[in-house]
Amino acid sequence: MQLAGNFKAPSVFLRIAIAASYLWASADRLGIIGAHGQPHIGWGDWQHFLDYSKQVMSFLPDALVAPLAVIATASEVIIGLMLIMGLFTRVAAVASGLLSLSFALSMAISLGINAPLNYSVFTLSAASFLLATAPYYVYSLDAMKQLPLCRRLDYYAGDHLIDIIR
Numbered sequence: 425m426q427l428a429g430n431f432k433a434p435s436v437f438l439r440i441a442i443a444a445s446y447l448w449a450s451a452d453r454l455g456i457i458g459a460h461g462q463p464h465i466g467w468g469d470w471q472h473f474l475d476y477s478k479q480v481m482s483f484l485p486d487a488l489v490a491p492l493a494v495i496a497t498a499s500e501v502i503i504g505l506m507l508i509m510g511l512f513t514r515v516a517a518v519a520s521g522l523l524s525l526s527f528a529l530s531m532a533i534s535l536g537i538n539a540p541l542n543y544s545v546f547t548l549s550a551a552s553f554l555l556a557t558a559p560y561y562v563y564s565l566d567a568m569k570q571l572p573l574c575r576r577l578d579y580y581a582g583d584h585l586i587d588i589i590r
Contacts (some may be wrong), residue, residue, distance in 0.1 A: 435558040438551055440506045442520055445548065446504035450497050471499075480527075482534040499523055510564020514556050521552035 446464055451457045452466050453473035460468030467473040477493040478486065503523065506516035528545035561567055 431558050432562045433581045435555060435561055436563055438555040439510060439513065439516060442548065442552055442555065443504040443507035444498040450500045450504070480530050480534050496523070510561050510566050513564055513566050517552050517556035521549050521556065524549040524552060
């Protein structure tokens with residue numbers, strides 16, 4: 425199997441994996457998937473997440489922690505939904521890379537380099553930036569937006585839209 429140029433399945437997998445990670449973490453901190461103390465629950469409610477955020481952002485004034493936690497959570501939900509739908513995928517992937525890189529650096533500053541490495545936060549950032557380099561995104565709203573253009577130009581060869589999308 426030739427791997428060079430074969431980005432379709434990996435890009436779909438990256439979109440789903442990154443989106444699921446963001447949406448699951450957001451649901452956890454909002455108490456949607458279970459209460460604090462239950463098995464497989466990290467935070468279970470907003471207060472426990474806020475307490476953790478204060479540890480991670482210990483180098484910032486306390487007054488900034490809560491607003492940044494809200495912004496991070498809202499960003500994660502928005503990025504997660506955009507990636508699942510494949511809407512503005514490249515923008516969402518770059519935003520994900522920057523957001524997760526900021527998480528990784530904050531964790532490294534406050535908790536030591538072991539924390540972001542143990543939780544693969546640098547890996548999430550790198551995977552997000554890699555996703556942003558895909559030439560196009562199959563099974564996405566982005567690809568569906570390209571179809572009318574391809575039909576107007578009388579160009580459609582299966583799912584090989586690479587010449588139009590580049």
